[in-house]
Amino acid sequence: MGRHDGRAVLITGGTSGIGLATARLLGDEGARVVVTGHRPDxxxxxxxxxxxxxxxxxxxxxxxxxxxxxxxAVRDAVGPLDLLFLNAGITGFGGVAEVTAQEYDHLFAVNVGGVYFGAQKLAPLLRDGGAIVVTTSIADVEGIAGFSVYAATKAAVRSMVRSLARELLPRGIRVNAVSPGPVDTGIIERTLPADAAAATRDQLRAGNPMQRFGRPEEVAAAVAFLGFDATFTTGAELAVDGGASQL
Ligand SMILES: NC(=O)c1ccc[n+]([C@@H]2O[C@H](COP(=O)([O-])OP(=O)(O)OC[C@H]3O[C@@H](n4cnc5c(N)ncnc54)[C@H](OP(=O)(O)O)[C@@H]3O)[C@@H](O)[C@H]2O)c1
Incomplete structure (x- = not known):
């Protein structure tokens, strides 16, 4: 018997990193898991x-x-959902003098539109009493040079978590955020130029109270907690960041 036997979970951005680790954790404990991504590889x-x-x-x-x-497709594959994990996201780097309108729009379309329209289109699949978890970032409470647009996207979705939590209360659906600090998933290397990626990695490790990157599995455990165990918690943001936003 697994802890999550009989439960159905949808994870946007579940093909790698934090989403994949969450799919493994919940799938290993019995959940039927659907993950999404968008690149064929x-x-x-x-x-x-x-x-x-x-x-x-x-x-x-x-x-x-x-x-x-x-x-x-999700309704056909697994029927009603117990947990919707809106996790898909990208990073963008650039100082205020450099970011183009296209880069700005794309980051907002993926990180904010993806969560907002994800909730609009997919929350109807949730059973009453289910849960949504949204991935924000430590960047939503920090001022980090070069990350102003990315940070703003995460602050926007952090705010949405509060409003959506209110809107979905009548259905008993809890909505919370998980806020990772630096987690070793390759997202930095995939979305930043090589020199910026190396500098960002060094800066993030050195600046973290625990002096390390987190592991995707450490964030997955928090998602499982918010999704299934935190039954008196809604509208909240749980930091999984080595203490970086708190110490
Ligand atoms: N790693 C960190 O240090 C860190 C820190 C704070 C917050 N976060 C947040 O954590 C979340 C997961 O990031 P990660 O580090 O696990 O990165 P990752 O390994 O790059 O995973 C990102 C996931 O999002 C998907 N995705 C990206 N753009 C998409 C799009 N337009 N449509 C559909 N899916 C898309 C990717 O699929 P494809 O590859 O197919 O596009 C992938 O499955 C993101 O929201 C990120 O902002 C990460």
Whole structure:
């Protein structure tokens, strides 16, 4: 018997990093897991990593129409959901003098639109009494040079968590955020130029009270807690950051 037997979970951005670790944790404990991504290579890698028990679907979270189609596919694959983990996100780096309007719009479309329209299109699949967890970031409470747009996207979704928590109270659905500090997932290398990635990694490690990066599994444990155990908690943000936002 697994702790999550009979439960169904959808994880956007579940093909790598924090989302994949959460899919493994919940799947190993009996949940039926659907993960999404949008690049063919990450979708293929996730299918291999998770095996036939998990469902891997493509959907660009920046495209609300793709989220409509995703809702239909998820309903067909696993039926009503117990947990919706809105985790897909990207990083963007650039000083205020450099960021283009296109870069700004894209970051907001993925990180904010992906969460907002994700909740709009996918929350109807949740059972009453279910839960949403949204991935924010330590950047939403820190001033980090070069991360102003990324940080603003995460502050926006942190705020949405409060409003959505209110809106979904009548259905008994709790909405919370998990706020990672630096976690070793490769997202920095994938989304920043090499020199900026190296400088960012050094800066993040040195600046962390625990002097290390977190592991995706450490964030996954917090997601499972918020999703299933924190039954008197809604609208909250749980930091998983080595103390960086608190000490
Ligand atoms: N790692 C950190 O240090 C850190 C710290 C704070 C917050 N976070 C947040 O944690 C979340 C997960 O990040 P991670 O570190 O685990 O990174 P990751 O390994 O790069 O995972 C990102 C996931 O999001 C998906 N994704 C990205 N853009 C997408 C799009 N347009 N449509 C659909 N899926 C998309 C990716 O799929 P594809 O590869 O197919 O695009 C992947 O599954 C993000 O929201 C990130 O901002 C990370």
């Amino acid at each position: 990450s979708l293929g890698a996730a299918r291999e990593a998770l095996g036939p028990d998990a469902t891997v679907l493509a959907a660009d979270v920046a495209d609300p129409a793709a989220l409509d189609a995703l809702a239909v």
